Amino acid sequence: MYYKKTCFVLLNDFICTFYSQYCLVDDMIFMILIGESSTRTRRRRKKSKGGEGNGMKKRKLSEEQVNLLENSFSNEHKLESERKDKLALELGLDPQQVAVWFQNRRARWKNKKLEEEYSKLKASHEGAIVDKCRLEAEVLKLKEQLSEAEKEIQKLSERCDELLISSPNSSYSIDTDPHFHGSFVVEGFENLCVPEYNYGHGMDWVNLYNL
DNA sequence: CAGAATCGTGAGTTACATCA
DNA sequence: CTGATGTAACTCACGATTCT
Numbered sequence: 059m060y061y062k063k064t065c066f067v068l069l070n071d072f073i074c075t076f077y078s079q080y081c082l083v084d085d086m087i088f089m090i091l092i093g094e095s096s097t098r099t100r101r102r103r104k105k106s107k108g109g110e111g112n113g114m115k116k117r118k119l120s121e122e123q124v125n126l127l128e129n130s131f132s133n134e135h136k137l138e139s140e141r142k143d144k145l146a147l148e149l150g151l152d153p154q155q156v157a158v159w160f161q162n163r164r165a166r167w168k169n170k171k172l173e174e175e176y177s178k179l180k181a182s183h184e185g186a187i188v189d190k191c192r193l194e195a196e197v198l199k200l201k202e203q204l205s206e207a208e209k210e211i212q213k214l215s216e217r218c219d220e221l222l223i224s225s226p227n228s229s230y231s232i233d234t235d236p237h238f239h240g241s242f243v244v245e246g247f248e249n250l251c252v253p254e255y256n257y258g259h260g261m262d263w264v265n266l267y268n269l
Numbered sequence: 270c271a272g273a274a275t276c277g278t279g280a281g282t283t284a285c286a287t288c289a
Numbered sequence: 290c291t292g293a294t295g296t297a298a299c300t301c302a303c304g305a306t307t308c309t
Contacts, residue, residue: 118286118297139276158298161278165297168279 119159123149127156131163 106208119127130137130145131184137145 137277155297157277159296162296165281168282212298 119151123151127159127163131167132161135160135164135167 112144126149130141134141137157142153142156142160145151146156149156
């Protein structure tokens with residue numbers, strides 16, 4: 059049986075090759091599809107006028123048939139030979155039709171699954187973008203706060219300089235005042251630890267905490 | 270073991286039916 | 290009537306299994 063089918067396919071291949079070479083294209087014969095995108099050649103099915111010709115007229119499966127097929131598909135996506143024959147008998151269809159239906163149904167199922175997966179990934183991606191925006195806004199806000207703090211420190215530093223210049227002979231000096239040894243505290247920055255060696259004019263230490 | 274035949278399947282395509 | 294869409298049917302390639 060398959061031998062006959064193979065012979066038919068081979069014969070078709072021969073006919074197609076022949077006609078493609080000699081460009082004898084007729085509505086009643088197969089044509090060769092020469093695709094640019096594909097390396098392999100495909101036979102183009104001829105249009106069946108009124109359901110005659112090589113193939114049976116395409117007919118829609120009844121609701122009952124589809125329901126039964128769907129039921130069977132939900133149980134098992136693969137179709138063994140026995141099940142195929144049994145289903146075909148039950149549905150009054152050709153086993154080949156059942157096989158084709160399962161084949162197409164698997165393709166549809168796969169497409170649907172891909173679409174669902176894509177939707178999930180898209181939603182997750184959009185969520186990540188929202189998070190990113192929120193974090194960027196937070197970073198901006200923190201940078202502003204830091205800038206304000208720097209300005210405040212700068213002001214204090216300048217004030218210290220002024221005090222030193224205005225009273226050079228005063229016994230009240232940074233060197234002698236124990237309050238200026240070690241770290242000092244700026245209002246609102248109690249937890250900020252300033253290194254002892256660098257509380258002069260420079261703001262370099264601040265950069266240590268810069269983002 | 271090699272090669273041919275057979276079978277099942279995925280991927281891609283075509284043609285037809287249906288609907289807005 | 291027409292274009293879009295869904296789907297049955299088809300083609301091809303390929304891997305696995307069976308046969309010779």
